[in-house]
């Protein structure tokens with residue numbers, strides 16, 4: 054029982070990471086009908102930036118927040134410069150461009166920071182926290198707090214600010230949005246910026262666990278896909294919940310189903326994606342939307 | 347010239363097909379002008395041209411300012427509100443959020459409270475439904491929402507595309523009564539309508555479009571008596 | 583009609599002759615590189631059938647390449663079966679696997695299919711490592727290159743070069759016949775207008791799964807050939823970047839084109855070689871930049887650009903022809 058609780062909590066911790074990245078994917082999907090295959094790599098890149106800032110002597114949280122700011126600007130710039138020229142192109146072209154971004158980020162990171170694994174600091178104490186007989190990793194709990202805080206902020210932003218409202222409007226109905234004076238292109242760019250921020254959070258939270266290297270996010274991204282698919286690509290809340298479910302399931306399956314262990318983790322995620330797509334393509338909370346033709 | 351809106355030699359294109367073939371007209375400040383015409387005549391396209399949603403040649407001036415080089419978003423900022431064909435409701439958002447968005451493009455930011463009070467005064471049903479997702483409103487309610495949303499801009503010119511479409515006659519008469527009140531508060535209106543009788547009653551000036559050209563124009567009481575118009579649009 | 587095709591046939595024959603002459607001129611290593619080009623070309627043609635002609639996204643064709651390679655390697659290593667047999671077996675197996683994968687894929691809209699196949703690509707190395715007993719785990723399987731049969735005076739690299747060239751010619755000939763015929767038109771019709779194709783009586787479900795199967799078979803054969811030519815298979819060479827590489831070749835060559843597969847293969851084989859001199863990471867950065875650049879400037883790839891230039895160059899001539907042809911054509915078509 055104690056082990057179960059421990060595993061659930063640590064599943065929630067990784068789940069939070071998947072949730073952040075899944076939310077990033079869903080935000081861009083809602084606005085543009087496109088999955089950003091480079092989302093994970095952008096996150097990895099941001100994590101390297103944080104690493105460099107910390108190495109340059111900045112305190113952790115200063116580096117953390119600076120990275121978020123840099124990621125935001127980076128996301129906005131990428132949308133304006135790289136994605137915008139193919140905005141109205143067929144979906145295949147946009148997917149290709151995001152794949153191009155993926156390989157560029159990956160290789161440039163390797164170029165600048167080499168392919169060697171780098172330890173990445175955790176801002177939380179290394180001592181486990183004991184409650185009764187159950188031992189929680191401090192990093193796990195901290196991760197959960199940070200992702201919860203980020204998710205809360207973003208919820209408040211979209212729910213209660215005029216800009217958040219305009220972004221939602223632009224994502225759902227670009228034509229009408231223009232007619233009320235919303236600069237839809239910029240809203241998309243802001244969306245990319247915010248998505249990059251969530252990705253960066255995910256990257257910085259997962260890096261202490263996995264150690265930093267250019268392929269840091271490959272596995273996280275497949276789980277984020279699974280999370281977004283499970284929750285529904287049209288439902289941000291669903292994607293977040295999907296992230297937590299996937300994190301917990303992954304951990305429990307890894308612990309209790311012996312033949313899977315940790316070696317088939319990706320395969321589990323792949324299987325989840327395919328099963329969800331076949332059984333309920335819109336995910337648990339998604340709705341079918343009329344696709345552009 | 348003291349025209350509010352002045353359109354000259356307007357041509358509009360969807361891809362390669364030309365939908366307007368040199369439309370020219372102008373409307374005075376404070377008036378209600380209506381554009382009549384058969385299906386496919388180019389009425390919607392004319393409004394879209396003013397809102398810069400189609401590619402055009404020719405000139406469009408609003409209070410002397412050229413619109414041709416502006417984006418849709420910038421036209422809105424000049425105080426031109428467009429309630430589009432098909433209503434353009436943000437179906438996922440609540441009624442209140444829809445209305446809030448209507449005020450997004452306006453120059454003076456300020457307080458929305460007065461505006462909410464005003465449009466809820468015109469359309470009390472929207473007040474009842476303000477927390478409801480706009481997609482769940484009935485067609486007529488969505489039409490009211492479209493007009494109300496346009497009013498949130500505090501526009502100088504209101505572009506309305508078939509506000510009577512699909513509404514019960516009683517509701518239509520109600521909306522037209524409200525339009526007259528709105529006009530009396532100083533908002534000029536450019537109205538596209540299929541219901542010619544009502545439109546002629548409301549408007550002071552009429553343009554008749556046929557396959558992308560203005561074929562007739564004049565004060566509405568004159569045109570109402572025109573035989574051709576009577577036969578084609580009024581049906582008596 | 584046949585006269586019109588004459589220059590094309592002559593050109594292809596000349597190219598084939600040149601390809602046969604290459605072993606006389608090139609070192610073993612260069613020859614090995616060209617074998618690799620042919621292998622990529624086969625895989626890319628498979629991908630083009632699916633993505634370019636039929637409009638189904640696959641970001642995970644590396645998986646079929648891996649299956650082909652491992653089937654071939656395991657057969658050679660475990661059961662001492664001659665490489666010549668392993669290639670068709672790999673093809674047939676991938677045909678079946680692809681067809682089966684294509685069945686559920688039918689229900690997935692473009693983007694979701696991209697997602698599922700991309701995840702497949704990510705998962706492949708892990709799966710390969712898991713079945714260690716068969717695949718040799720991360721160590722992979724080391725093979726030996728076959729010698730030329732019948733005492734032909736060729737070294738293994740030269741012999742394998744001719745093997746891949748023959749397979750390439752055979753598969754391209756088959757592919758061209760398939761795509762330019764009635765089946766090909768149905769495949770394209772499904773891409774362009776799914777509903778209309780159905781209304782015309784095309785069994786879209788069957789066609790789409792079949793295209794998936796055939797596409798996978800081409801890629802699987804390519805994988806099997808690569809196992810023979812490289813004489814080594816290991817899980818990490820079949821990671822997601824292999825799938826992306828194939829896709830890049832496909833896009834740069836020209837998605838819906840047969841000759842484009844060769845251009846794309848040349849690109850993905852030789853550009854990284856040059857770029858490697860700059861940095862280990864440079865090839866991928868360049869791939870990425872090219873991929874994005876082609877999407878902006880030449881979405882129909884090299885083959886598309888050549889076709890466009892050709893049309894422009896011959897426009898005046900064609901127009902003259904058209905003018906004289908139109909009346910009689912009008913007569914025959916009515």
Ligand SMILES: Nc1ncnc2c1ncn2[C@@H]1O[C@H](COP(=O)(O)OP(=O)(O)OP(=O)(O)O)[C@@H](O)[C@H]1O
Pocket residue numbers: 360363364365383384385386387388389390391392431
């Ligand atoms: N999105 C579009 N793409 C291509 N052609 C269009 C488009 N919208 C309108 N058209 C064409 O432009 C012409 C004018 O259309 P428009 O919508 O302006 O007519 P309308 O007068 O508003 O008709 P209705 O009374 O039916 O609304 C028509 O011939 C129509 O086919």
Ligand SMILES: [Mg+2]
Pocket residue numbers: 389390391431507
């Ligand atoms: Mg219309």
